[in-house]
Amino acid sequence: MRVPFLDLRVTDKDSRQELLDAIGMIFDHGRILLGPEVEAFEERIATYCGTKYAVGVASGSAAIFLAVKSIGIGSGDEIITTALSFIGTANGIALTGAKPIFVDILEDLTIDPKSVERAITSRTKAIMPVHFTGKLCDMPELQALAEKYGIVIIEDAAPAIGASLNGRKAGSFGVAGCISLNPMKILNACGEAGVVVTNDRDVRDRIVALRYNGLINREYCQYVSTNGRIDTLQAAILLKRLNQLEEIIARRREIAAYYRATLADVVEVPTEREGYRDVYYTFTIKTARRDELMSFLGERGIETKIQHPLLMPQHPAYKAMDHGRFPVANHAVKRLLCIPAHEKMTQEQVEYVVSTILTFFGFKRDA
Numbered sequence: 001m002r003v004p005f006l007d008l009r010v011t012d013k014d015s016r017q018e019l020l021d022a023i024g025m026i027f028d029h030g031r032i033l034l035g036p037e038v039e040a041f042e043e044r045i046a047t048y049c050g051t052k053y054a055v056g057v058a059s060g061s062a063a064i065f066l067a068v069k070s071i072g073i074g075s076g077d078e079i080i081t082t083a084l085s086f087i088g089t090a091n092g093i094a095l096t097g098a099k100p101i102f103v104d105i106l107e108d109l110t111i112d113p114k115s116v117e118r119a120i121t122s123r124t125k126a127i128m129p130v131h132f133t134g135k136l137c138d139m140p141e142l143q144a145l146a147e148k149y150g151i152v153i154i155e156d157a158a159p160a161i162g163a164s165l166n167g168r169k170a171g172s173f174g175v176a177g178c179i180s181l182n183p184m185k186i187l188n189a190c191g192e193a194g195v196v197v198t199n200d201r202d203v204r205d206r207i208v209a210l211r212y213n214g215l216i217n218r219e220y221c222q223y224v225s226t227n228g229r230i231d232t233l234q235a236a237i238l239l240k241r242l243n244q245l246e247e248i249i250a251r252r253r254e255i256a257a258y259y260r261a262t263l264a265d266v267v268e269v270p271t272e273r274e275g276y277r278d279v280y281y282t283f284t285i286k287t288a289r290r291d292e293l294m295s296f297l298g299e300r301g302i303e304t305k306i307q308h309p310l311l312m313p314q315h316p317a318y319k320a321m322d323h324g325r326f327p328v329a330n331h332a333v334k335r336l337l338c339i340p341a342h343e344k345m346t347q348e349q350v351e352y353v354v355s356t357i358l359t360f361f362g363f364k365r366d367a
């Protein structure tokens with residue numbers, strides 16, 4: 001049996017036709033840039049995330065850069081973020097001229113609020129929690145810190161659309177939430193796309209300007225920026241796929257629950273805190289025998305991923321900066337492995353992943 005990590009084909013006849021029709025509509029009306037699909041998409045995303053506004057942008061990385069810039073953060077400012085994330089988090093901060101200050105994580109791979117508090121200085125302007133693996137960070141703790149120190153939260157909710165705490169969605173906790181809609185993500189375009197969600201009208205207006213070279217109308221450039229608009233074609237596709245999002249999340253959560261129930265004796269599995277709904281962008285396990293397990297699964301047709309072999313501060317681009325220590329993140333990063341958990345998996349594939357992992361550890365499945 002083969003178990004791909006992801007399957008991005010569109011094989012279902014009806015889904016394929018629906019997407020082709022959505023693209024056909026754009027050819028009919030001819031508003032190839034922005035246009036009605038982008039507006040409708042932004043409205044739907046804002047409603048879904050429980051925010052007043054959403055602005056479609058070119059990618060999750062663009063979302064981060066534009067959101068930071070929209071708050072007026074730049075040179076001389078610091079933003080505290082986690083050591084463990086995709087490098088786009090750090091780049092989005094650094095490209096504005098601000099300095100990313102990396103801090104350690106909790107065992108669940110989300111940013112450690114205590115480490116955040118220790119890193120706060122007079123230059124700190126914001127905290128950027130990352131809802132890594134599709135798991136919401138401890139938002140009440142982080143919100144309390146932001147309030148105490150008079151700083152803002154900008155969420156890197158790139159992999160976490162739909163994650164929630166007591167019904168409140170990822171992206172709606174901070175002054176802005178940055179979501180990626182690239183083909184790997186849970187809600188995925190057929191190319192690059194992202195969105196920023198916010199309740200702040202000024203932030204929304206600035207991002208609209210920033211996403212197209214800082215122009216506040218056709219003539220006046222108010223801010224130094226670049227082109228970071230979303231494609232109308234992608235918005236049209238995303239509008240259709242939004243209809244399936246809750247189903248996708250439910251199936252991923254079902255697979256996750258099954259993995260948790262069957263694998264907890266042999267590897268460390270992600271758990272959920274009370275009131276939180278995680279969306280499992282990845283189902284990331286921890287094991288000291290990570291590399292061995294990865295080869296064993298690979299030889300048996302199961303594709304797994306080491307998502308980030310390096311912490312952000314360890315990348316060459318950030319190495320020269322002065323960093324703290326990250327004992328928890330350093331320990332975790334050598335042991336993390338993402339196993340397939342996408343919604344297109346059949347139950348047979350899920351079972352096969354479980355039994356192969358149990359076999360590796362010398363366990364047999366209970367009948």
Ligand SMILES: *Cc1c(COP(=O)(O)O)cnc(C)c1O
Nearest residue numbers: 059060061086088158159180182
């Ligand atoms: C995917 C991702 C990004 C970047 O999004 P792109 O759409 O690929 O630019 C940033 N941060 C995190 C945590 C991500 O998972």
